[in-house]
Amino acid sequence: MDGEKLFARYLCGDKSAFDDIVSLYRENLIFFINRYTNDLDTAEDLSQDVFIALLMHPKRYDFRVKLKTYLFTIAKNKALNYIKKAKREFPIDELPERSDEYAAFEDEIIASEEKKDLNRAINKLKPDYAEVLHLLYFEEMSYLEICKIMRKTQKQVENLATRARAELRLIMIKEGYAL
Amino acid sequence: MKSDSEYKRTLYEKYDKIQLERKITRKSLLISLSSTAVCLLLIVVFVASPMSGIFGVNNNDKYPTKITICEGNNILRSYTDEKTVSEVNALLDRLTFSAAKSEHLEDGILQYVVTRYYANGNKEVLYRTEKNVVTLSSLTPKPPTSIADIIKKYN
Numbered sequence: 001m002d003g004e005k006l007f008a009r010y011l012c013g014d015k016s017a018f019d020d021i022v023s024l025y026r027e028n029l030i031f032f033i034n035r036y037t038n039d040l041d042t043a044e045d046l047s048q049d050v051f052i053a054l055l056m057h058p059k060r061y062d063f064r065v066k067l068k069t070y071l072f073t074i075a076k077n078k079a080l081n082y083i084k085k086a087k088r089e090f091p092i093d094e095l096p097e098r099s100d101e102y103a104a105f106e107d108e109i110i111a112s113e114e115k116k117d118l119n120r121a122i123n124k125l126k127p128d129y130a131e132v133l134h135l136l137y138f139e140e141m142s143y144l145e146i147c148k149i150m151r152k153t154q155k156q157v158e159n160l161a162t163r164a165r166a167e168l169r170l171i172m173i174k175e176g177y178a179l
Numbered sequence: 180m181k182s183d184s185e186y187k188r189t190l191y192e193k194y195d196k197i198q199l200e201r202k203i204t205r206k207s208l209l210i211s212l213s214s215t216a217v218c219l220l221l222i223v224v225f226v227a228s229p230m231s232g233i234f235g236v237n238n239n240d241k242y243p244t245k246i247t248i249c250e251g252n253n254i255l256r257s258y259t260d261e262k263t264v265s266e267v268n269a270l271l272d273r274l275t276f277s278a279a280k281s282e283h284l285e286d287g288i289l290q291y292v293v294t295r296y297y298a299n300g301n302k303e304v305l306y307r308t309e310k311n312v313v314t315l316s317s318l319t320p321k322p323p324t325s326i327a328d329i330i331k332k333y334n
Contacts, residue, residue, distance in 0.1 A: 022187055040180060048190045055194050105180055 003067030011058060022051055025068060028139060029075050031109050035123070035134055036079035040101055046078045053078075069145045072135070076149055110138075117177040124171050129164035136161060243268055243295035243303075248326060250291055255330055263333055268295070270329050276305035287311050291326040 003024060009017035029050055034043035053074050054061065061070050110116050118137060122130050128150070135141045135149060146157050171177075181189065246267050248256040258264045271293060284290055289311050295303040309325050 019187060022190065023183060026183070026186060044181060044186070048186070048193055051190055052194050052197060056197070101180060 003071075004063060007054075007058075007061065007067050008063075018051075018055070021054075021067070025071055027105075027109050028068075029071060030105070031138065032072060032134060033075050033079045034102075035130060036076075036083055036127075040105060042082065043079075046082055047075065049078050050074045065148055066145060068139070069141070069148050072139070072141075073149045076131075117172070118168075121168055121171045121175060121177055124175075125164060125167055128160060129167055132157060132160050133164050133168060242297075244298050245296035246271070247294045247296075248291055248330060249294070250289055255291075256333065258333065267329060267333055271295075271305075274307060274325070276307045278305065280306050281308055284308065289327075293326070 001020070003021055006017045006021045006024070010021065026047060029047040030040065030043045033046045034040055037043050037046065050071055054071065061067065106116060106119065110119055115138070122133050122137075125133065131150065132146060135146045141149075143154050143157050143161075146152075147154050150157060150160075152160070243264060244259070244261075246256075246258045246264055247254055258267050276293065280292075281290055287310060288308050291307045291309065293305045293307065295305075297303075307326055309327060
């Protein structure tokens with residue numbers, strides 16, 4: 001069942017539907033937020049804040065976009081606010097420290113070795129390049145959905161994705177990843 | 180990394196905590212707002228109250244509630260009726276008075292002691308000397324120009 005139907009069920013009084021929403025998006029949100037925070041515990045905390053935002057203001061979600069897009073938009077804002085508050089730099093500038101915990105999480109969320117290489121290469125990109133490619137390749141979102149999250153026009157997102165792909169290709173060749 | 184069930188448990192704990200904090204904040208905000216409203220109300224009541232005397236609302240020390248006119252030890256008149264007090268007070272305002280009593284009075288000169296009593300307990304004592312002249316009633320009424328006239332007009 002998709003997120004929108006689950007959320008509609010939750011609004012109708014089925015509290016267990018929210019548990020299903022959490023199970024459905026939890027890992028993807030943590031993976032996405034971790035790209036900004038480079039800290040799994042923080043990403044986990046912030047992802048909980050995303051669900052809490054939905055619980056606190058359920059009527060703010062008006063079903064005009066997919067629930068996933070809505071949650072990712074909140075997630076991005078939470079992550080950026082956190083970074084601003086913590087005055088941390090984006091982790092994309094440096095290779096993220098691959099702790100055992102992160103490796104386990106990566107194994108859990110990314111099935112194929114090719115995607116793991118892709119993830120490592122994306123981590124080396126500029127933040128907005130990494131963001132657009134993450135949403136395209138890992139969340140398999142449409143340009144229209146990415147527009148909502150990145151608050152850009154479709155043309156801007158398409159241009160950004162083209163430049164990001166070119167940059168990614170260079171990194172993958174340089175690092176010797178499978179193309 | 181938390182397990183799915185642990186993640187959900189901490190998520191709902193966090194949510195409950197935030198809800199509780201919001202409830203407390205709302206309650207304290209409500210309390211502070213209502214106490215501010217009560218304070219404002221008290222201030223408004225105080226300002227608007229005739230007893231406060233702010234913005235000229237207080238008339239207690241402006242208009243007397245009783246006026247007495249004495250000559251020597253005799254109380255000639257004592258006005259307590261609101262309308263009469265108001266009229267007599269207006270007439271007295273047109274006359275000149277001295278704040279001190281004259282010790283030596285010539286023959287045929289009377290000294291009136293006019294006392295204005297106010298609702299707040301204050302009183303004002305004024306002295307006026309006038310010639311003891313018997314005024315003849317005229318056909319055309321004139322406005323009183325002396326204490327004698329006032330006494331005559333307001334019995």
